[in-house]
Amino acid sequence: MPAKDLYHDQLRNALVKDGWRITHDTYQIKFKEIKLYADLAAESMFAAEREQEQIVVEVKSFLNASRVRDFEAAIGQYILYRLYLSQVFPQAVVYLAINSNIYRSFFLKPAIKFATTELKINLIVFDVEQEVIVEWINS
Helix, strand or coil: CCCCCCCHHHHHHHHHHCCCEEEECCCCEEECCEEECHHHHCCCEEEEEECCEEEEEEECCCCCCCHHHHHHHHHHHHHHHHHHHHHHCCCEEEEEEEEHHHHHHHHCCHHHHHHHHHCCCCEEEEECCCCEEEEEECC
């Protein structure tokens, strides 16, 4: 079983509070000979659905010394997941989930905001302590 991200449970609780039903607490993506799990970087992923909407969420904590390196890894995973899911689960919308402190201190920087906008990265910003979704940012 893949290792859980530090904020895995908080995000899970926030999604449930926001009206989502968790369908997979670790979601495996199988594409041709490749099997991907969120634990590629010891992170976690959910699949959830609400009112015909289906999402797959990659949780990132950004706890390493270099947030830029964490960002590079997160974006790479996100793009691979989105690409493969477009073939095997096309109705799913992929989100990158980050805590509100990281969003304010890092994701609002012009270069990061430019990258997430240009790469069409969907974000879920959540409050770790309150375990609530603060904002959904759709590209």
